[in-house]
Amino acid sequence: MHYVLKKTGVLLATLLLVSLFAFLAFEIIPGDPTTMLLGSDYTPERAEALRQSLGLDRNVFLRFFDWLCAFLRGDMGTSYSYAMPVREVLRGKIAVTAVLSLMSWVLVVSVSVPLGIALVRYQNKAFGRICNPLNQVIMAIPTFFLGILLTYLFGLVLKLFTPGRFIPFRESVSGCLRYLLFPALAISLPKIAKTARLLRASILGEMKQDYVLTAYSHGNSRWLVIRNHVVRNALLPVVTYLAMSLADIVASSIIVEQVFVVPGLGRLLVASISNRDYPVALSIVVMIASVVVVMNYLADILTQAIDPRVRLS
Amino acid sequence: MKKRLLALVLAVLMTAALCACGGGKSQTVQATDNPTGSAGEQAPGQELTVGIAADLDTSLDPHVSSSSAGTREVLFNIFEGLVKPDTDGNLIPAIAEEYTVNETADTYTYTLREGVRFHNGKTVTVGDVVYSLTRAAGLETGEPLVSELGGIASVEAKDDRTVVVRLKASDAEFNAYMHAAIIPEGIDPNAEVVGTGPFRFASRTPQDSIVLERFADYWGEGAKADRITLKVIPDGQTMVMSLRSGAIDMTNHLSASQIADLSDLTILEGGSNIIQALYLNNDFEPFRDLRVRQALCYAIDRQGVIDLANDGHGIPLGSSMIPSMGKYVVPELLDVYRPDAEKAKALLKEAGCENLSFSITVPSNMPAHVDAAQVIVEQLRAVGVNAEIKLVEWATWYDETYKGRRFESTVVGMDTHSLAASGCLARFVSDSGKNFINFKNDEYDETYRKALATVDEQEQTELFKRCETILTEQAANVYLQDAASFAVMQKNVSGYRFYPALYIMDLSTLERTA
Numbered sequence: 001m002h003y004v005l006k007k008t009g010v011l012l013a014t015l016l017l018v019s020l021f022a023f024l025a026f027e028i029i030p031g032d033p034t035t036m037l038l039g040s041d042y043t044p045e046r047a048e049a050l051r052q053s054l055g056l057d058r059n060v061f062l063r064f065f066d067w068l069c070a071f072l073r074g075d076m077g078t079s080y081s082y083a084m085p086v087r088e089v090l091r092g093k094i095a096v097t098a099v100l101s102l103m104s105w106v107l108v109v110s111v112s113v114p115l116g117i118a119l120v121r122y123q124n125k126a127f128g129r130i131c132n133p134l135n136q137v138i139m140a141i142p143t144f145f146l147g148i149l150l151t152y153l154f155g156l157v158l159k160l161f162t163p164g165r166f167i168p169f170r171e172s173v174s175g176c177l178r179y180l181l182f183p184a185l186a187i188s189l190p191k192i193a194k195t196a197r198l199l200r201a202s203i204l205g206e207m208k209q210d211y212v213l214t215a216y217s218h219g220n221s222r223w224l225v226i227r228n229h230v231v232r233n234a235l236l237p238v239v240t241y242l243a244m245s246l247a248d249i250v251a252s253s254i255i256v257e258q259v260f261v262v263p264g265l266g267r268l269l270v271a272s273i274s275n276r277d278y279p280v281a282l283s284i285v286v287m288i289a290s291v292v293v294v295m296n297y298l299a300d301i302l303t304q305a306i307d308p309r310v311r312l313s
Numbered sequence: 314m315k316k317r318l319l320a321l322v323l324a325v326l327m328t329a330a331l332c333a334c335g336g337g338k339s340q341t342v343q344a345t346d347n348p349t350g351s352a353g354e355q356a357p358g359q360e361l362t363v364g365i366a367a368d369l370d371t372s373l374d375p376h377v378s379s380s381s382a383g384t385r386e387v388l389f390n391i392f393e394g395l396v397k398p399d400t401d402g403n404l405i406p407a408i409a410e411e412y413t414v415n416e417t418a419d420t421y422t423y424t425l426r427e428g429v430r431f432h433n434g435k436t437v438t439v440g441d442v443v444y445s446l447t448r449a450a451g452l453e454t455g456e457p458l459v460s461e462l463g464g465i466a467s468v469e470a471k472d473d474r475t476v477v478v479r480l481k482a483s484d485a486e487f488n489a490y491m492h493a494a495i496i497p498e499g500i501d502p503n504a505e506v507v508g509t510g511p512f513r514f515a516s517r518t519p520q521d522s523i524v525l526e527r528f529a530d531y532w533g534e535g536a537k538a539d540r541i542t543l544k545v546i547p548d549g550q551t552m553v554m555s556l557r558s559g560a561i562d563m564t565n566h567l568s569a570s571q572i573a574d575l576s577d578l579t580i581l582e583g584g585s586n587i588i589q590a591l592y593l594n595n596d597f598e599p600f601r602d603l604r605v606r607q608a609l610c611y612a613i614d615r616q617g618v619i620d621l622a623n624d625g626h627g628i629p630l631g632s633s634m635i636p637s638m639g640k641y642v643v644p645e646l647l648d649v650y651r652p653d654a655e656k657a658k659a660l661l662k663e664a665g666c667e668n669l670s671f672s673i674t675v676p677s678n679m680p681a682h683v684d685a686a687q688v689i690v691e692q693l694r695a696v697g698v699n700a701e702i703k704l705v706e707w708a709t710w711y712d713e714t715y716k717g718r719r720f721e722s723t724v725v726g727m728d729t730h731s732l733a734a735s736g737c738l739a740r741f742v743s744d745s746g747k748n749f750i751n752f753k754n755d756e757y758d759e760t761y762r763k764a765l766a767t768v769d770e771q772e773q774t775e776l777f778k779r780c781e782t783i784l785t786e787q788a789a790n791v792y793l794q795d796a797a798s799f800a801v802m803q804k805n806v807s808g809y810r811f812y813p814a815l816y817i818m819d820l821s822t823l824e825r826t827a
Contacts, residue, residue, distance in 0.1 A: 030708070080371070081371045081519075083371055089519050151551075156558060162558045162559065163551075163554045164364075164551065164555025164558055164560030164561060165555075165558070258548050259550075260551075261551055263518065263522075267545070268520045271367075271520050274678070274708055275708070
C-alpha cells in the first residue's frame with residue numbers, strides 16, 4: 001500500500017512538472033501569438049491591446065497557475081486560432097486518436113506475444129530463420145515511411161481502402177475501423193517486431209536459469225518447459241514494456257495520422273504549435289503527457305502485483 | 314496461465330472478426346461513391362473534393378490583411394468587391410455595374426448593379442457598400458484594415474444606387490484596390506461569413522475540412538458544382554496518394570517534382586504570382602557595399618535555380634514585378650547581371666570581401682524556397698562565398714526575419730494584394746513598415762512618390778518601371794523567379810482557370826464531366 005501511495009505522489013508531481021515545462025517552453029520559443037494573429041499590418045497599440053485581451057501581459061507563473069486551476073476544473077480555455085473553446089476544437093478528434101492508439105496497442109499485444117514464443121519454439125526451423133532478419137528490417141523502418149508504403153500497397157495496388165477518404169465514426173463504425181486498421185498497422189508493425197524480439201530474448205535468458213534444468217529433469221520436452229515454466233517469468237519485462245509502449249503508440253499516431261489523413265489530434269497539435277495557439281497545444285501536450293505518465297504508473301503497479309520481489313526492493 | 318492464453322486467443326479472434334466485418338461493409342460504400350462513377354451523375358448535385366495544403370485562418374474576415382495565401386484563395390469564391398479581377402488581369406464590374414473617375418483621379422463614382430444578393434438573402438444596398446468601405450479603410454478608427462485603402466478620404470452614398478469615393482490624393486491606380494469585399498452592414502465578419510460570391514460558406518472542422526455550397530441567387534453565371542469540400546492535407550506525398558486514390562478531385566498545391574508521377578491525370582500549369590528572390594538585408598555589414606550585392610547577382614544563375622529546384626518550371630525575374638502584370642515588366646532587367654563567376658570574384662576582391670560568408674534564413678515549411686536556397690549555396694561556393702542555410706519555423710521567420718529584420722539574407726517569395734504596380738514596389742520605400750530588407754535609396758523614394766501622384770497612365774507606368782530599374786541596378790536583392798504552380802485534377806474534372814495575379818482559386822467553373 002505504501003508503495004502505491006508513493007507512486008501516486010510521484011505521478012502527481014510529474015504531471016505538474018510536465019505541464020509547467022510545457023507552459024514555459026511555449027514562453028521561450030520565438031514567435032508571438034499576437035503577431036501570428038495580426039499579420040503584417042498592425043500598430044504596436046493594437047498588438048498591446050490584443051496581448052492584454054489574451055492576458056499575455058501578465059506574469060508567466062501567475063498565468064500558469066490560472067491555467068492550471070481552470071484545466072483542473074475541466075476548462076481548457078479558448079483557442080486563439082479558432083476563437084472557440086478548446087473543448088470544441090478537440091471534440092471528436094480525441095476519440096479518433098484514442099481508437100487508433102488502442103487498436104494499434106491491441107494489435108501489438110495480440111500478435112507480438114504468440115510471435116515471440118513461436119520465434120523461440122521454431123528458432124532453428126525455416127520460420128525462425130526468416131522471421132528474425134525480417135523482424136530486424138521492420139524494426140528499422142520509420143513509421144512515416146511505413147505509412148507511405150502501406151498506403152501504396154493496400155490503398156493503391158490492392159485497393160482495400162481509399163487513401164485520403166477517412167470515414168467518420170457516425171457515418172459507419174465498421175468503415176471507420178476498417179480505415180483505421182491500416183494506420184494502426186503502420187504504427188504497430190515496428191512495435192510488434194520489437195516486442196517479439198524482446199520476448200524472445202527474455203525467454204532465451206530464462207532458459208539458462210536453474211529451474212529450467214529441473215523442469216527438463218522431470219522429463220518435459222523443450223516446448224513443455226517453455227510453455228509451462230519459462231513464459232510466465234519471461235513475460236515480466238514484456239508487460240512493463242507493453243504498458244509503456246502505449247505512450248509511444250500515441251506519439252507515433254500523431255505522425256501516422258498525417259500520412260493517412262486521419263482527423264485526429266496529431267495534425268491539430270502540429271498546426272497549433274506553428275500558429276502559436278498555446279491553449280490548444282498545451283491541452284494536447286498535457287493530455288498526451290498524462291497518458292504517458294499514467295501508463296508508466298500502471299506498469300509499475302502491475303509489475304509489483306505480478307512480482308512481489310519488486311515491492312521488497 | 315490457461316485463462317490468459319484463452320483471453321489472448323479471444324483478443325486475436327475479436328480483432329480478426331472486426332476487420333472481417335469491416336471489410337464487407339465499406340466495399341459497398343466504395344462502390345456507391347466511386348469518383349470515376351457512372352453516367353448517373355448529372356450537373357445538379359455535383360460534389361467535388363479539393364485538397365488544400367493548410368487549414369484556413371482563424372478569421373474569415375475578408376478585410377483582414379494578414380490572411381494567408383491559402384485563405385485568400387478560398388475567400389475569392391465567397392466574397393466580391395465592387396470590381397473583381399478576371400483571368401486576363403483586367404478588372405471587371407462585379408457588385409458595381411460601372412464606374413467613372415474624374416480628371417484628377419481623386420474621385421471615383423460607382424453605380425451598383427441591381428438585384429445583387431448576399432448569402433443571407435438580403436439585397437446589397439448603398440448602405441452596405443458604404444459600411445464595408447468605411448470599415449476596410451478604417452475611416453472611423455483611423456487604422457485601415459486593408460492598407461491599400463488607406464488613401465480614401467470619404468465614402469458617401471449619392472443616391473440609392475450610387476457611391477462616391479473621394480481620395481486624399483490622386484491615384485490613377487485606385488480602382489485596382491476596389492476588389493475589397495462588400496459585406497452586409499451590421500454583421501460581425503468574424504462570426505458570420507456572408508458575402509455575395511458564387512459560393513456560400515457552409516461549415517468548417519478545424520484542421521480537417523471546409524465545406525462550400527453553391528449560392529443559388531448569385532447575380533452572375535453561378536457555380537457549376539453544388540458543393541465543394543476543401544480537405545486539409547499538409548503533406549505533399551499524402552496529397553499525391555489522395556489524388557491517385559480518387560479521394561480528392563483536384564488540388565493546386567503541388568510542386569514540380571510532386572506532379573512528376575501524376576502524368577495520367579490532368580495537369581495545368583500557371584504562375585504562382587510571387588516574387589522569389591534571395592532577399593538581402595541591406596543593413597548587414599558586407600551587404601552595405603553595392604559591389605558585394607552585385608557580386609552575388611553575378612554569382613547566382615537564376616536559370617540554374619529554376620532548372621534544378623523547379624525542374625525548369627518558372628519564369629525568371631529581373632526585378633520586383635510579377636511577370637503577369639505585363640505592362641509594368643521591364644524585360645531588359647533580366648540581362649543586367651548575366652551569370653559571370655569571374656566578375657563576381659573581381660567585385661568581391663575590390664570590396665575586400667573575398668572570404669564572404671553569410672547565412673540564408675529559410676522557412677522550413679516552404680520546400681520550394683529551401684530547394685532554391687540549396688542551389689544558391691552551391692552556386693555561391695563556386696565563387697568562394699560560403700553561405701549557410703538556416704532553417705527556421707514559419708512563426709520564427711515571421712517574427713525574427715520579417716518583423717524584427719534580424720537576418721543576413723533569406724529566400725522567400727513576396728506577393729501582392731492588388732493588381733496595382735505599387736503592390737510589388739511599395740515595400741522598398743525607405744520608411745515603409747514592410748521594408749524588411751532595409752533598402753534605402755533617395756531616388757527610389759522620390760520616383761515612387763512621383764509615380765503614385767501621376768494621373769497619366771503612360772507616364773506613371775514609366776515611373777514604376779524606373780523604380781524597378783533602380784532596384785536591379787542597386788542589386789537590392791538577387792531576383793530569382795515566379796515559380797510555376799500546378800493544378801492537378803482527375804480526368805473527369807475540368808474548368809479550372811488560372812488568374813494572373815493575387816491569390817485566387819476560382820472554384821466556380823470547376824465541374825465534373827461524365
